[in-house]
C-alpha cells in the first residue's frame with residue numbers, strides 16, 4: 001500500500017527522453033501519441049523507432065483515440081478546398097476548427113452559430129505576417145484520418161467534386177506518411193502550409209486551434225469527474241491490463257492522499273506501511289485521529305481483498321471491483337484553449353457551483369500556471385478558494 005499526493009504536469013515537448021535531440025515536427029506528433037498511449041499500459045517511452053511502430057500498430061488496430069493527442073494545423077489559401085472542408089464540418093465526429101475573424105467571434109461561437117466566412121487576416125504588428133488571406137484549419141490526427149476515410153467512403157458529400165489528393169498528401173507528409181499513405185496521384189499543390197509555431201497565429205486563432213495536454217496523477221473519483229468534460233481527449237491508466245501487484249507496477253495498490261484526511265505526521269507518505277498490531281507504524285497510527293484509522297483500515301482491507309482475489313485466480317480486470325475511489329490513477333487530458341477555459345470555469349472557478357475540493361486542489365494551481373502561459377485565453381479567470389474543513 002502506498003500513498004501519493006496528487007499532482008499535474010503540462011506536457012511540454014520534447015518528451016523526457018528526447019531532451020538531447022531535436023525532433024522533426026512529424027516525430028513530435030508521433031511522440032505525443034505514444035506518450036498518451038503508454039499512459040494506458042503504464043509503459044515507458046523508448047527509441048523513436050519503437051514509437052513509430054507503436055503509432056502504426058494503433059492505426060492498424062483502429063485504436064484511434066490515442067491519435068487525438070497529435071494536432072495538425074494548416075493555413076489553406078484555396079476557396080474550393082476550404083468550402084469543401086466547411087461542408088464536411090459537423091459531419092465529422094469532432095469538427096475541424098475553422099476560424100472567422102470578426103468582432104462577433106466569441107459571441108458566435110458561444111451561440112453555436114459560427115459562420116464560416118472569408119475575411120482578410122488581421123496581422124498582429126508584433127508578429128510576422130503569415131499570409132494575406134487564408135483559412136486556418138486544424139484537427140487532431142484522428143479527425144484528419146477519419147475525414148479522409150469518410151470522404152473516400154463517400155460519407156461526406158463531395159458536393160464540390162473536389163480532388164483532395166494534395167491535402168491528403170500534406171497531412172501524410174506532416175506525419176512522415178505514417179498516418180496516411182502517399183496518394184497515387186497528387187494534383188498540383190494548392191497553397192496548403194502546415195503551421196507548427198502557434199505563436200504565429202493571432203490570439204483568437206490560438207484560442208481555437210492550439211491544444212495542450214495535461215497529465216494528472218489523482219484518484220479515480222477525480223478522473224471520473226474529469227472525463228465528463230466531453231470536448232477533450234483522454235488516455236487513462238488501465239485497471240484491466242495493469243496488475244498492481246507486479247513489481248514494475250509498484251508491487252502494491254497505490255492510493256491518493258485525500259486533502260481532507262488529517263495526517264499530522266505524514267503517516268500516509270511512509271514507504272513501508274505495516275498495519276500489524278504492535279508495529280511501529282501501527283503504534284503511531286493509533287495515536288492519531290480516529291477518522292485516519294478508519295480510512296487506513298478501509299485501504300488495507302481493499303488492498304488485501306484485491307490481492308486475495310488475484311491469488312484465487314481472478315484477472316486484474318475482475319479483482320479491481322473491490323478497489324475504492326481513492327485508488328491512484330494517471331490520466332492525460334488534451335483540449336484546445338477554448339475547452340480548457342470551459343474546464344477552468346467549471347472546475348477551478350465554481351461557475352456552476354462549488355467544484356469538489358480535490359478537483360480544485362489540482363485545477364486551481366493549473367489555472368494559475370495556465371494564466372501565465374496563455375494570458376490572452378485565461379487571464380481574466382479568477383480561481384476559487386479551496387475549502388477544506
Ligand SMILES: Cc1cc2nc3c(=O)[nH]c(=O)nc-3n(C[C@H](O)[C@H](O)[C@H](O)COP(=O)(O)OP(=O)(O)OC[C@H]3O[C@@H](n4cnc5c(N)ncnc54)[C@H](O)[C@@H]3O)c2cc1C
Nearest residue numbers: 228229230231232339342343346347350352353354355356
Ligand atoms: C459543481 C459540479 C457539480 C456536478 N454535479 C454533477 C452531478 O451530480 N451529476 C452529474 O451527472 N453530473 C454532475 N456534474 C457534471 C456536469 O453535469 C457536466 O456533465 C460536466 O460539468 C460537463 O459540463 P459541460 O456539459 O458544460 O461541458 P462539456 O462536456 O465539456 O461540453 C462542452 C460543450 O460542448 C457542448 N456539448 C457537448 N456535448 C453535447 C451534447 N451531447 N449535446 C449538446 N451539446 C453538447 C455544449 O456546448 C457544452 O457546453 C457536475 C459538474 C460540476 C462542475
